[in-house]
Amino acid sequence: MSIEMKYLYLKSHPLFADLPEEKLAEIAGQARVKTARRGEHLDYGDGAFTRIYLLINGKIKLTDIDEGDNEIVKDILTAPDIFGDLSLGQVHSTDDEYAQVLTGNTIVCYFLAGDFRRLLEANPAIAINYANRVNAKLRKLEIRHSDLVFRDAKSRLIRFIKSWAKADGSTIGDKIVLNNYLTHSDIASVIATSRQSVNMLLNELRDAGLLLYNRKHIELHNPLSWN
Incomplete structure (x- = not known):
């Protein structure tokens, strides 16, 4: 893929949006781009060759496997976002996690974690932006764990739908419309309940x-109820 296309993809991501053109063009030379099909798994790499991904377009499901070989949905990502080896090679914590593409023509840019770490070291503004985005992910995880303790399944489902609508909903007239790329099992895994409970709720x-x-x-009716 041409440097020009990589440049445009990186420019569209908030992590690099305010970077000077010359610096962004230089970084684009290090980036790799992949257009993934629905259902495809994205490899995080291993050892010294783990990867950090920038989600440019599309939806991603982050999944882990528990001790009983059951699939646990850790998060649902919509563009723009980041995922992969967020520790940039410092912590080996992605062995059981994988990313599955939920929508067709999903576009990601990715870097080797070591290369991206050196990029951050050379560009403090990007490093601060990256740290803020990782912190936001940690805060989201804290809220999810708190919900598991203090909210019942119905409250967790409503909170999840509100978050989904905020991230990916389209307001059409007097309703909010979501493209439904998640199964009831996916939703159940995110909010820690059963598929049958999700269907009932x-x-x-x-x-x-x-x-x-x-x-x-x-279709979410009465948008004020979902804000």
Whole structure:
């Protein structure tokens, strides 16, 4: 792929949006770009060759495998975002985590973790931006753990849908529309309940007139209730 296209992809990501053109063009020479199909897994690499990914377009599901070989959904990402070896080679913590593409034509830029670490060392402004984004992810994880302790399944589902709508919803008239790229099992794993419970709770919200859903879309009625 041309340096020009890599430049445009990086420029579209908030991590690099304010970087001078000359510096961004230099960084673009180090980046690799991949267009992934739905269902594809993205390799984090291993050893000294782990990777850091920038999500430019599309949706990603981060998944872990527990001791019983069950899939645990850790997060759902929408562009723009970052994922992969966020420790940049300092902590070997991604052995069981993998990223699965949820939508077609998902575009990622990626760097070897060591190269990206040196890039941050040479560019303090980017390093601060990166640190802020990693901290935001940690804060999101803290909130999720707090929800597991203090909120019931219905409250967790509503909170998840609100977050999903804020990140990826489109306001059309008097409703918010979400493209439904998640299964009930995915949602259940994120909010730590069963698929059957998710189905029951969605039916309750539908019967209350708050939403409609099918395999392709979720429509949230009365947007003020979902803000």
